[in-house]
Amino acid sequence: MRDVIAMLCLGLSIASPAVAAAPGNDAATAGVKAALELGADKALAVLGRQDGYLGDPDVRIPLPGKLQKGRKLLDKLGMKKQTAALELTINRVAEMALPQARQLIIDAIGRASPEDAVAIVNGPQDAATRYFRNTMAAPLATAFQPIVAKVAADLQLSRTYDAVAAKAREAGLTDQDSSLDAYVTHKALDGLFLMMTREEAAIREDPSGQANPLLGEVFGGHR
Numbered sequence: 001m002r003d004v005i006a007m008l009c010l011g012l013s014i015a016s017p018a019v020a021a022a023p024g025n026d027a028a029t030a031g032v033k034a035a036l037e038l039g040a041d042k043a044l045a046v047l048g049r050q051d052g053y054l055g056d057p058d059v060r061i062p063l064p065g066k067l068q069k070g071r072k073l074l075d076k077l078g079m080k081k082q083t084a085a086l087e088l089t090i091n092r093v094a095e096m097a098l099p100q101a102r103q104l105i106i107d108a109i110g111r112a113s114p115e116d117a118v119a120i121v122n123g124p125q126d127a128a129t130r131y132f133r134n135t136m137a138a139p140l141a142t143a144f145q146p147i148v149a150k151v152a153a154d155l156q157l158s159r160t161y162d163a164v165a166a167k168a169r170e171a172g173l174t175d176q177d178s179s180l181d182a183y184v185t186h187k188a189l190d191g192l193f194l195m196m197t198r199e200e201a202a203i204r205e206d207p208s209g210q211a212n213p214l215l216g217e218v219f220g221g222h223r
Contacts, residue, residue: 025114031218032117035203036109036128036196038212040102043195047188048099054091059191061090064183067164070173074164077171082164089160094188097151101144105192108136121218125201133193145185152181 046052053059062068063086074083109132112120120127152158161180203210207219 025118027214027218028121029112029114029117031214032112032120032128033109034212034214035200035219036112036132037106038203038210038215039129039196039199040105040109040192042199043192044099044102044105046195047191048095050092050095052095052098053188053191054088054095056191059194061087061094061184061187061191063087063090063164064180066173067168070168070171073171073173074167077167079164079167082160082167086160086164089155089157090184090187093148093152093155093157093184094191096155097144097148097184098188098192100147100151101140104140104143108132108140111136125204126197127200129193129196129200132196137189137193141182141185141189144189145181148185148188149181152184157184 047059053061063071063083067074067083067086071083074080112131116131120131123130157180203215204219208216210216
């Protein structure tokens, strides 16, 4: 009888390796935060350089609102250089401002709870970034916008925008409802979240290949 019980216990332990390997709350929390920080740092390295936004059609920030919709008309009205300059300046603002927000991003990542972390580890490939975006996007945008405003002022974004907007009003195009700084802020964060989603997927695909061994321990059994 003892032999039978021992064999049954051995069979259960072999049949359930995922349960035995499941990370605890502390490990899951540390692993999720490490994954998010790694994804954020890689995204910042790509986006926070010249043409990081402008050179990538997936994250390039277009002209705001009706200006983008009416861009062809504006170009026909002799504003092609001005609209191109405005798009360039908008993207340069994002490229220069985003790296300055690193500590804001890291602080936001640090607020992930152990309960959320366990659910994220067992979630889909973008679970961590989706959680980060859903819970932290609004406060992060509020904290990030003053940085954008400062860079925008340094690059004289408003002057470039005003030249295009004046012609747009003459052509019957209305301005956007929100401020230009807010527009750039949210578009810059959209690009950040997209890049972080890609990095999270790469980490989950090859967790053991990451420099931080904790990622292999936490995500290794959840591919």
